[in-house]
Amino acid sequence: MLKKYYDADVNWAVIAEKTVAVIGYGSQGRAQAQNLRDSGLAVIVGVRPGKSFETASLDGFTVMPVCDAVAAADVVAMLVPDESAAEIFRRDVLPWTHDGQAIVFAHGFTIHYGQITPPPNLDIIMVAPKGVGPQVRRLYVEGSGAASLIAVHQDVTGHAKQTALAFAKGIGSARSVIMESTFADETETDxxxxxxxxxxxxxxxxxxxxxxxxxxxxxxxxxxxxxxxxxxxxxxxxxxxxxxxxxxxxxxxxxxxxxxxxxxxxxxxxxxxxxxxxxxxxxxxxxxxxxxxxxxxxxxxxxxxxxxxxxxxxxxxxxxxxxxxxxx
Ligand SMILES: NC(=O)c1ccc[n+]([C@@H]2O[C@H](COP(=O)([O-])OP(=O)(O)OC[C@H]3O[C@@H](n4cnc5c(N)ncnc54)[C@H](OP(=O)(O)O)[C@@H]3O)[C@@H](O)[C@H]2O)c1
Incomplete structure:
Protein backbone atom coordinates (compact mmCIF):
# COMPACT_ATOMS: atom_id res chain seq x y z
CA MET A 1 0.00 0.00 0.00
CA LEU A 2 1.18 3.51 -0.74
CA LYS A 3 1.83 5.67 2.29
CA LYS A 4 -0.76 8.45 2.44
CA TYR A 5 -0.49 11.97 3.80
CA TYR A 6 -3.09 14.59 4.62
CA ASP A 7 -3.11 18.22 5.73
CA ALA A 8 -2.04 17.44 9.31
CA ASP A 9 1.09 15.64 8.04
CA VAL A 10 2.44 18.70 6.25
CA ASN A 11 4.95 21.09 7.84
CA TRP A 12 4.04 24.23 5.91
CA ALA A 13 6.90 26.16 7.56
CA VAL A 14 9.46 24.43 5.30
CA ILE A 15 8.07 26.32 2.31
CA ALA A 16 6.11 29.27 3.76
CA GLU A 17 8.89 31.84 3.39
CA LYS A 18 10.38 30.36 0.19
CA THR A 19 10.22 31.74 -3.32
CA VAL A 20 8.95 29.24 -5.87
CA ALA A 21 9.93 29.54 -9.53
CA VAL A 22 7.49 27.84 -11.85
CA ILE A 23 9.33 27.03 -15.07
CA GLY A 24 6.87 26.67 -17.95
CA TYR A 25 3.35 28.10 -18.01
CA GLY A 26 1.35 25.48 -19.92
CA SER A 27 -1.25 23.04 -18.65
CA GLN A 28 0.41 22.28 -15.29
CA GLY A 29 2.49 25.46 -14.98
CA ARG A 30 -0.48 27.80 -15.12
CA ALA A 31 -2.58 25.73 -12.70
CA GLN A 32 0.18 25.09 -10.20
CA ALA A 33 1.53 28.67 -10.23
CA GLN A 34 -1.96 30.04 -9.51
CA ASN A 35 -2.68 27.48 -6.78
CA LEU A 36 0.69 28.05 -5.09
CA ARG A 37 0.15 31.81 -5.17
CA ASP A 38 -3.37 31.46 -3.75
CA SER A 39 -1.90 29.26 -1.01
CA GLY A 40 0.20 32.25 0.05
CA LEU A 41 3.58 31.52 -1.53
CA ALA A 42 5.79 33.96 -3.40
CA VAL A 43 5.68 32.64 -6.97
CA ILE A 44 7.65 33.82 -9.98
CA VAL A 45 7.35 32.37 -13.48
CA GLY A 46 10.28 31.52 -15.75
CA VAL A 47 9.51 31.12 -19.45
CA ARG A 48 10.87 32.14 -22.82
CA PRO A 49 9.29 35.08 -24.72
CA GLY A 50 6.01 34.14 -26.42
CA LYS A 51 2.48 33.01 -25.59
CA SER A 52 3.23 31.55 -22.15
CA PHE A 53 5.14 34.69 -21.18
CA GLU A 54 2.18 36.86 -22.15
CA THR A 55 -0.40 34.62 -20.41
CA ALA A 56 1.58 34.54 -17.17
CA SER A 57 2.02 38.33 -17.27
CA LEU A 58 -1.72 38.81 -17.85
CA ASP A 59 -2.38 36.49 -14.88
CA GLY A 60 -0.41 38.95 -12.77
CA PHE A 61 2.84 37.05 -12.24
CA THR A 62 6.34 38.45 -12.26
CA VAL A 63 7.68 36.74 -15.39
CA MET A 64 11.33 36.50 -16.30
CA PRO A 65 13.78 34.39 -18.34
CA VAL A 66 14.17 30.87 -16.94
CA CYS A 67 17.75 31.48 -15.76
CA ASP A 68 16.76 34.57 -13.73
CA ALA A 69 13.80 32.77 -12.13
CA VAL A 70 16.03 29.86 -11.12
CA ALA A 71 18.64 32.19 -9.62
CA ALA A 72 15.97 33.99 -7.56
CA ALA A 73 14.16 30.90 -6.24
CA ASP A 74 14.47 28.42 -3.39
CA VAL A 75 12.16 25.88 -5.04
CA VAL A 76 12.13 25.35 -8.81
CA ALA A 77 9.19 23.52 -10.42
CA MET A 78 10.12 22.09 -13.83
CA LEU A 79 6.75 22.25 -15.59
CA VAL A 80 8.04 22.02 -19.16
CA PRO A 81 7.50 19.19 -21.68
CA ASP A 82 9.35 16.03 -20.65
CA GLU A 83 10.98 15.72 -24.06
CA SER A 84 12.56 19.21 -23.70
CA ALA A 85 13.24 19.15 -19.96
CA ALA A 86 16.80 17.83 -20.18
CA GLU A 87 17.91 20.51 -22.64
CA ILE A 88 16.18 23.28 -20.68
CA PHE A 89 17.71 21.99 -17.44
CA ARG A 90 21.24 21.83 -18.87
CA ARG A 91 21.09 25.20 -20.60
CA ASP A 92 18.77 27.42 -18.52
CA VAL A 93 18.53 25.86 -15.06
CA LEU A 94 21.68 24.06 -13.93
CA PRO A 95 24.16 26.98 -14.24
CA TRP A 96 21.93 29.14 -12.00
CA THR A 97 21.12 26.60 -9.28
CA HIS A 98 22.52 26.97 -5.78
CA ASP A 99 23.15 24.66 -2.80
CA GLY A 100 20.06 23.28 -1.10
CA GLN A 101 17.58 24.33 -3.77
CA ALA A 102 14.71 21.94 -4.40
CA ILE A 103 13.92 20.96 -7.99
CA VAL A 104 10.37 19.66 -8.38
CA PHE A 105 9.21 17.48 -11.27
CA ALA A 106 5.56 16.71 -12.09
CA HIS A 107 6.48 13.41 -13.76
CA GLY A 108 9.43 11.08 -13.20
CA PHE A 109 10.37 10.62 -16.88
CA THR A 110 13.51 12.75 -17.19
CA ILE A 111 15.08 11.59 -13.95
CA HIS A 112 14.06 7.94 -14.25
CA TYR A 113 15.42 7.62 -17.79
CA GLY A 114 18.64 9.45 -16.94
CA GLN A 115 17.99 12.47 -19.14
CA ILE A 116 18.92 14.69 -16.21
CA THR A 117 21.66 13.66 -13.82
CA PRO A 118 21.39 16.29 -11.11
CA PRO A 119 24.41 17.49 -9.15
CA PRO A 120 24.55 16.30 -5.52
CA ASN A 121 23.84 19.73 -3.96
CA LEU A 122 20.13 19.82 -4.90
CA ASP A 123 17.01 18.20 -3.49
CA ILE A 124 15.28 16.35 -6.34
CA ILE A 125 11.62 15.67 -5.67
CA MET A 126 8.47 14.82 -7.55
CA VAL A 127 4.96 16.13 -7.04
CA ALA A 128 2.80 14.54 -9.72
CA PRO A 129 -0.84 15.61 -9.64
CA LYS A 130 -3.31 12.99 -10.81
CA GLY A 131 -5.20 15.36 -13.06
CA VAL A 132 -4.72 17.60 -16.06
CA GLY A 133 -3.77 21.21 -15.37
CA PRO A 134 -7.18 22.86 -15.74
CA GLN A 135 -8.64 20.22 -13.40
CA VAL A 136 -5.90 20.87 -10.82
CA ARG A 137 -6.90 24.54 -10.90
CA ARG A 138 -10.69 23.97 -10.97
CA LEU A 139 -10.64 21.61 -7.99
CA TYR A 140 -8.51 24.06 -6.02
CA VAL A 141 -10.86 26.97 -6.76
CA GLU A 142 -13.83 24.80 -5.75
CA GLY A 143 -12.18 24.18 -2.38
CA SER A 144 -10.89 20.64 -2.94
CA GLY A 145 -7.78 19.45 -4.75
CA ALA A 146 -6.27 16.90 -7.09
CA ALA A 147 -4.55 13.94 -5.43
CA SER A 148 -0.78 13.86 -5.96
CA LEU A 149 2.02 11.33 -5.91
CA ILE A 150 5.24 12.49 -4.28
CA ALA A 151 8.72 10.97 -4.40
CA VAL A 152 12.24 11.85 -3.35
CA HIS A 153 15.14 11.08 -5.68
CA GLN A 154 17.80 13.05 -3.83
CA ASP A 155 17.70 14.54 -0.34
CA VAL A 156 20.60 16.87 0.41
CA THR A 157 18.87 19.13 2.93
CA GLY A 158 17.34 16.36 5.03
CA HIS A 159 13.86 17.79 4.50
CA ALA A 160 13.25 16.99 0.81
CA LYS A 161 10.17 14.91 1.62
CA GLN A 162 8.69 17.69 3.75
CA THR A 163 9.28 20.11 0.87
CA ALA A 164 7.48 17.73 -1.49
CA LEU A 165 4.56 17.43 0.96
CA ALA A 166 4.37 21.21 1.40
CA PHE A 167 4.54 21.82 -2.36
CA ALA A 168 1.76 19.27 -2.83
CA LYS A 169 -0.30 21.07 -0.20
CA GLY A 170 0.37 24.35 -2.03
CA ILE A 171 -1.22 23.00 -5.20
CA GLY A 172 -4.21 21.72 -3.22
CA SER A 173 -3.45 18.01 -2.89
CA ALA A 174 -3.56 17.88 0.94
CA ARG A 175 -7.29 18.62 0.66
CA SER A 176 -7.53 15.29 -1.17
CA VAL A 177 -4.61 12.93 -0.56
CA ILE A 178 -0.86 12.89 -1.09
CA MET A 179 0.61 9.44 -1.75
CA GLU A 180 4.27 8.49 -1.58
CA SER A 181 5.75 6.59 -4.51
CA THR A 182 9.03 6.54 -6.44
CA PHE A 183 10.17 8.20 -9.65
CA ALA A 184 10.40 4.74 -11.27
CA ASP A 185 6.93 3.53 -10.32
CA GLU A 186 5.23 6.81 -11.19
CA THR A 187 6.92 6.97 -14.60
CA GLU A 188 6.29 3.36 -15.57
CA THR A 189 2.67 3.15 -14.41
CA ASP A 190 1.83 6.56 -15.87
N1 LIG B 1 -0.63 17.90 -18.95
C1 LIG B 1 -0.97 17.34 -17.80
O1 LIG B 1 -2.13 17.36 -17.45
C2 LIG B 1 0.05 16.72 -16.88
C3 LIG B 1 -0.39 15.92 -15.80
C4 LIG B 1 0.55 15.46 -14.86
C5 LIG B 1 1.89 15.77 -15.04
N2 LIG B 1 2.29 16.50 -16.13
C6 LIG B 1 3.69 16.84 -16.28
O2 LIG B 1 3.83 18.25 -16.14
C7 LIG B 1 4.98 18.70 -16.87
C8 LIG B 1 4.55 19.83 -17.77
O3 LIG B 1 3.65 19.33 -18.74
P1 LIG B 1 2.51 20.24 -19.38
O4 LIG B 1 1.53 19.28 -20.00
O5 LIG B 1 2.03 21.23 -18.40
O6 LIG B 1 3.32 20.97 -20.52
P2 LIG B 1 2.77 22.02 -21.60
O7 LIG B 1 1.32 22.28 -21.38
O8 LIG B 1 3.19 21.51 -22.94
O9 LIG B 1 3.54 23.36 -21.25
C9 LIG B 1 4.88 23.47 -21.41
C10 LIG B 1 5.38 24.84 -20.99
O10 LIG B 1 6.80 24.80 -21.12
C11 LIG B 1 7.22 25.89 -21.91
N3 LIG B 1 8.38 25.53 -22.72
C12 LIG B 1 8.44 24.60 -23.71
N4 LIG B 1 9.67 24.56 -24.22
C13 LIG B 1 10.38 25.51 -23.55
C14 LIG B 1 11.72 25.97 -23.63
N5 LIG B 1 12.55 25.43 -24.52
N6 LIG B 1 12.12 26.94 -22.77
C15 LIG B 1 11.25 27.47 -21.86
N7 LIG B 1 9.96 27.08 -21.75
C16 LIG B 1 9.56 26.12 -22.58
C17 LIG B 1 6.04 26.23 -22.80
O11 LIG B 1 6.18 27.57 -23.19
P3 LIG B 1 5.99 28.11 -24.69
O12 LIG B 1 4.61 28.69 -24.71
O13 LIG B 1 7.05 29.11 -24.81
O14 LIG B 1 6.16 26.95 -25.62
C18 LIG B 1 4.88 25.99 -21.85
O15 LIG B 1 4.66 27.12 -21.04
C19 LIG B 1 5.50 17.47 -17.59
O16 LIG B 1 6.52 16.90 -16.81
C20 LIG B 1 4.29 16.53 -17.63
O17 LIG B 1 4.63 15.16 -17.73
C21 LIG B 1 1.40 16.97 -17.04
Missing part, protein backbone atom coordinates in the same frame (compact mmCIF):
# COMPACT_ATOMS: atom_id res chain seq x y z
CA UNK A 191 3.22 5.63 -19.31
CA UNK A 192 1.54 2.23 -19.16
CA UNK A 193 -1.86 3.73 -18.31
CA UNK A 194 -1.53 6.21 -21.18
CA UNK A 195 -0.56 3.55 -23.70
CA UNK A 196 -2.62 0.54 -22.64
CA UNK A 197 -5.74 2.38 -21.53
CA UNK A 198 -6.48 6.08 -21.60
CA UNK A 199 -4.73 7.33 -24.77
CA UNK A 200 -4.22 4.02 -26.62
CA UNK A 201 -6.17 0.95 -25.59
CA UNK A 202 -9.56 2.59 -25.23
CA UNK A 203 -9.14 4.53 -28.51
CA UNK A 204 -8.33 1.42 -30.47
CA UNK A 205 -11.16 -0.55 -28.89
CA UNK A 206 -13.56 2.23 -29.91
CA UNK A 207 -12.18 2.35 -33.46
CA UNK A 208 -12.39 -1.42 -33.89
CA UNK A 209 -15.95 -1.53 -32.51
CA UNK A 210 -17.02 1.37 -34.75
CA UNK A 211 -15.48 -0.28 -37.82
CA UNK A 212 -17.20 -3.58 -36.95
CA UNK A 213 -20.64 -1.94 -36.83
CA UNK A 214 -20.11 0.10 -40.02
CA UNK A 215 -18.75 -2.94 -41.91
CA UNK A 216 -21.91 -4.80 -40.86
CA UNK A 217 -24.01 -2.09 -42.53
CA UNK A 218 -25.05 0.12 -39.60
CA UNK A 219 -25.12 3.90 -40.00
CA UNK A 220 -21.90 5.69 -38.97
CA UNK A 221 -23.79 8.08 -36.69
CA UNK A 222 -25.31 5.20 -34.74
CA UNK A 223 -21.94 3.46 -34.55
CA UNK A 224 -20.39 6.70 -33.25
CA UNK A 225 -23.06 7.12 -30.56
CA UNK A 226 -22.66 3.57 -29.30
CA UNK A 227 -18.87 3.29 -29.51
CA UNK A 228 -17.62 6.74 -28.48
CA UNK A 229 -20.30 9.18 -27.34
CA UNK A 230 -21.68 6.90 -24.60
CA UNK A 231 -18.23 6.33 -23.13
CA UNK A 232 -18.35 9.74 -21.44
CA UNK A 233 -21.41 8.74 -19.40
CA UNK A 234 -19.75 5.53 -18.25
CA UNK A 235 -16.39 7.24 -17.55
CA UNK A 236 -18.16 9.76 -15.28
CA UNK A 237 -19.87 6.94 -13.35
CA UNK A 238 -16.59 5.03 -13.01
CA UNK A 239 -14.82 8.17 -11.79
CA UNK A 240 -17.52 8.82 -9.19
CA UNK A 241 -18.09 5.30 -7.88
CA UNK A 242 -16.29 2.60 -9.84
CA UNK A 243 -17.91 -0.51 -11.29
CA UNK A 244 -20.48 -0.50 -8.47
CA UNK A 245 -21.92 2.89 -9.41
CA UNK A 246 -21.86 1.92 -13.09
CA UNK A 247 -23.91 -1.21 -12.42
CA UNK A 248 -26.30 0.78 -10.23
CA UNK A 249 -26.87 3.20 -13.09
CA UNK A 250 -26.90 1.19 -16.32
CA UNK A 251 -29.67 -1.27 -17.22
CA UNK A 252 -29.30 -4.87 -16.08
CA UNK A 253 -29.22 -5.85 -19.77
CA UNK A 254 -26.19 -3.60 -20.32
CA UNK A 255 -24.53 -4.82 -17.14
CA UNK A 256 -25.13 -8.50 -17.89
CA UNK A 257 -23.93 -8.13 -21.50
CA UNK A 258 -20.80 -6.40 -20.36
CA UNK A 259 -20.01 -8.86 -17.60
CA UNK A 260 -20.46 -11.92 -19.80
CA UNK A 261 -19.07 -10.65 -23.15
CA UNK A 262 -16.57 -8.03 -21.94
CA UNK A 263 -13.81 -10.44 -20.88
CA UNK A 264 -13.46 -11.52 -24.54
CA UNK A 265 -12.18 -8.00 -25.24
CA UNK A 266 -9.21 -8.56 -22.93
CA UNK A 267 -8.26 -12.10 -23.91
CA UNK A 268 -4.79 -13.68 -24.04
CA UNK A 269 -3.68 -11.68 -27.08
CA UNK A 270 -4.50 -8.36 -25.43
CA UNK A 271 -2.89 -9.39 -22.16
CA UNK A 272 0.27 -10.43 -24.05
CA UNK A 273 0.30 -7.04 -25.80
CA UNK A 274 -0.01 -5.32 -22.40
CA UNK A 275 3.02 -7.23 -21.10
CA UNK A 276 4.96 -6.27 -24.21
CA UNK A 277 4.04 -2.60 -23.81
CA UNK A 278 5.07 -2.67 -20.15
CA UNK A 279 8.36 -4.37 -21.06
CA UNK A 280 9.12 -1.62 -23.61
CA UNK A 281 8.48 1.00 -20.92
CA UNK A 282 10.58 -0.75 -18.28
CA UNK A 283 13.51 -1.41 -20.63
CA UNK A 284 13.60 2.24 -21.72
CA UNK A 285 12.84 1.25 -25.34
CA UNK A 286 9.75 3.47 -25.48
CA UNK A 287 11.56 6.42 -23.87
CA UNK A 288 14.46 6.07 -26.32
CA UNK A 289 12.08 5.92 -29.30
CA UNK A 290 10.13 8.99 -28.12
CA UNK A 291 13.24 11.05 -27.35
CA UNK A 292 14.72 10.22 -30.77
CA UNK A 293 11.38 11.09 -32.43
CA UNK A 294 11.66 14.51 -30.80
CA UNK A 295 15.18 15.02 -32.12
CA UNK A 296 13.85 14.80 -35.69
CA UNK A 297 10.79 17.00 -35.04
CA UNK A 298 8.15 14.27 -34.68
CA UNK A 299 7.64 12.91 -38.23
CA UNK A 300 5.95 9.73 -37.05
CA UNK A 301 3.83 11.45 -34.39
CA UNK A 302 2.68 14.06 -36.94
CA UNK A 303 1.69 11.38 -39.47
CA UNK A 304 -0.12 9.24 -36.92
CA UNK A 305 -2.11 12.21 -35.58
CA UNK A 306 -3.09 13.09 -39.18
CA UNK A 307 -4.15 9.50 -39.93
CA UNK A 308 -6.22 9.37 -36.74
CA UNK A 309 -7.99 12.59 -37.74
CA UNK A 310 -8.90 10.94 -41.04
CA UNK A 311 -10.36 7.73 -39.58
CA UNK A 312 -14.08 6.95 -39.95
CA UNK A 313 -14.90 7.27 -36.26
CA UNK A 314 -13.37 10.75 -36.07
CA UNK A 315 -15.22 11.92 -39.21
CA UNK A 316 -18.54 10.55 -37.90
CA UNK A 317 -17.87 12.12 -34.49
CA UNK A 318 -17.12 15.55 -35.97
CA UNK A 319 -20.41 15.43 -37.87
CA UNK A 320 -22.52 14.23 -34.92
CA UNK A 321 -20.97 16.71 -32.48
CA UNK A 322 -21.61 19.52 -34.97
CA UNK A 323 -25.27 18.51 -35.30
CA UNK A 324 -25.99 17.97 -31.60
CA UNK A 325 -24.34 21.28 -30.68
CA UNK A 326 -26.92 23.01 -32.87
CA UNK A 327 -24.78 23.32 -36.03
CA UNK A 328 -26.32 22.49 -39.38
Missing amino acids: LFGEQAVICGGVMNLMKAAYETLVAAGYEPEMAYFECMHSLKLIADLLYEGGFTKMHDSVSKTAGYGGLTRGPRMAGPETRAAMKEILAEIRSGAFAREWLLENLVNHPQYTSLVRLEKECGLEKAGEEVRRIISGGK
